[in-house]
Amino acid sequence: MNRTVGWVEHRETHHGLMVNTAIIRPFRIKDIHDIMEIEGRAFPKSAYPKALILEYARAYPDGFLVLETGGEVAGYLIYDRRQGHILSMAVRPLHRRKGLGSVLFTHARNHARKRLWLEVRSKNTGAVQFYARLGMTVRGRVPNYYETDDALIMILEEESGAGARS
Numbered sequence: 001m002n003r004t005v006g007w008v009e010h011r012e013t014h015h016g017l018m019v020n021t022a023i024i025r026p027f028r029i030k031d032i033h034d035i036m037e038i039e040g041r042a043f044p045k046s047a048y049p050k051a052l053i054l055e056y057a058r059a060y061p062d063g064f065l066v067l068e069t070g071g072e073v074a075g076y077l078i079y080d081r082r083q084g085h086i087l088s089m090a091v092r093p094l095h096r097r098k099g100l101g102s103v104l105f106t107h108a109r110n111h112a113r114k115r116l117w118l119e120v121r122s123k124n125t126g127a128v129q130f131y132a133r134l135g136m137t138v139r140g141r142v143p144n145y146y147e148t149d150d151a152l153i154m155i156l157e158e159e160s161g162a163g164a165r166s
C-alpha cells in the first residue's frame, strides 16, 4: 500500500467550526511504540506481543494501516488484503467514537481482494456493534477460541460494497 489517504472532518461546535484531518498510511517501524501502547490499552489482558505485531508487519506490508491525526498515531488496522481477514484493529481511547475506526475499516474494505471477515470475542459487545454498524453479520461461533470466551465469526455482507477495487 503506497497510498496516503486524506480525510477531513468538519464539525460545527459552539466554539465555531472544528476541523480534524487524518491520514491513513502504511506502518513504519518507528510506529511500533505507539502501536504497542494502543494495543495495550485496547486489549489489557490479551495484547499481542511486539514480536507478533512485527511479524504481521513483515507478512502484510500492504495490510498494516496506520491512522494519524494531529501528528499523532490514533489507530491502526492489520489485515490480510488477499484473504480479506482482519487480524486486529484498535483506536486510542481518547479518539474513539469520532468515526476513525470506520475510516480505517472502509479503507481496508475498498482495497481488500476478498470480502472482509474476522474473529471477535463474543463478550466484546462494543466491537461487535461497531462491525455490525459497518455491515458485518455473525456467521458462526467458535467455542473457547479465546481462553475465557467464544469467538464470533463476522463477515461483511455483499451489499456493503466489499470486493477488490484496485
Ligand SMILES: CC(C)(COP(=O)(O)OP(=O)(O)OC[C@H]1O[C@@H](n2cnc3c(N)ncnc32)[C@H](O)[C@@H]1OP(=O)(O)O)[C@@H](O)C(=O)NCCC(=O)NCCS
Residues within 6 Å of the ligand: 042, 043, 087, 088, 089, 090, 091, 092, 095, 096, 097, 098, 099, 100, 101, 102, 103, 120, 124, 125, 126, 127, 129, 130, 131, 133
Ligand atoms: C472497536 C473500535 C476500533 C471502534 O473504533 P471507533 O473509532 O470508536 O469507531 P467509530 O467512531 O467509527 O464508530 C462507528 C459506530 O460504531 C458503533 N460503535 C463504535 N464503538 C462502539 C461501542 N463501544 N459500543 C457500541 N457501538 C459502538 C457506533 O454505532 C458508532 O457510531 P456512533 O459513535 O455515531 O454511535 C474501538 O472501540 C476500539 O479500539 N476498541 C478496542 C479494541 C477492539 O475491540 N478492537 C476490535 C476487536 S479486533
